Amino acid sequence: MTYDPRGQGRSDNRTPDGTRGxxxxxxxxxxxxxxxxxxxxxxxEDPYQHNDRRRPDDDAAGVADVNxxxxxxxxxxxGxxxxxxxxxxxxxVQGIEWPARAKGAANPVDAAVAWDNLSAPGSELAGRSVEPRVPTMGQSADYFAGVPKTRPPEPDARTAGFAGWREAGVPTYQLNVRGGTHFEWSRIPTFPTTSWEAWGNDLxxxxxxxxxxxxxxxxxxxxxxxxxAGPAGGPRGRSTVEERLTDLEHWCERLSFYYRSARYLPPAERRDDWPAGESPRHWYVSEDLRGDC
Structure with missing residues (x-):
């Protein structure tokens, strides 16, 4: 399912102050x-409870009570x-105490991916702090809109979120697209991105x-x-899913040389052990994936 959170198009029909638009x-x-x-x-049996707060004239919007x-x-x-x-x-959202469906309801999120980029623990939005709870991948790129750099950046500038997840003992992964921009993941006509070719979006x-x-x-x-068949032509079985996350031979040249990509990942047979404090001794751990290629 995809959704637009800004109140545009066919998404939520009112802004927080009650106005439309x-x-x-x-x-x-x-x-x-x-x-x-x-x-x-x-x-x-368990309908969408937020519709209980709709206004009398909202029926024209054609809202549904059930997926x-x-x-x-x-x-x-x-995910x-x-x-x-x-x-x-x-x-x-991956880490908050669930505020909506029912009193005491548990957060239902099991995994997450943040496209440009995973936020560091302690940063806030909507009065809620980032707290690592589930396995989360961050993806970022060399540039915002393609403006050239005048000096080499800090190599770990894109891995603050990754570092926080790793410190908390939660599996995480950070990929940074070589030559990519903020628009790799949302291709907007005329906006600069390597994803108009087979590069960043494939990665x-x-x-x-x-x-x-x-x-x-x-x-x-x-x-x-x-x-x-997987999205890049490879198989998608249990062992090969692990290989797709650990064998980077095909992808190394697409990783940024400005910013380090990194990995903190348990092997498949230990996927379910990490919440119990499983030692990362046998994990796939790298602080510089391109350097380790």
């Missing part, structure tokens, strides 16, 4: 993400992905899909998918 309030990248997840998980695809979804395995301020929202897709497969699919599902 565009909404530049960044807090909605947290609050509306919670709403979107709640709607995604709604069923006839129409509720009977086709697994609501117990949730979230966001770009730009959406990435900040993802960084926050982002390969590792995002592998990351979500790794943390959301069961061993049986991954074994059953062993012969399926």
């Amino acid at each position: 565009g909404n530049a309030n960044p807090d909605v990248f947290v609050t509306n993400q919670v709403d979107a997840i709640d709607f995604f998980r709604s069923t006839p 129409p695809f509720w009977d086709r979804l697994d609501r117990d395995r949730i 979230i992905v966001g770009h730009s301020l959406g990435a900040t929202g993802v960084s926050v 982002a897709e390969q590792f995002m899909v592998a990351w979500l497969d790794y943390w959301l699919k069961t061993d049986a599902e991954l074994r059953a998918a062993a012969d399926d």
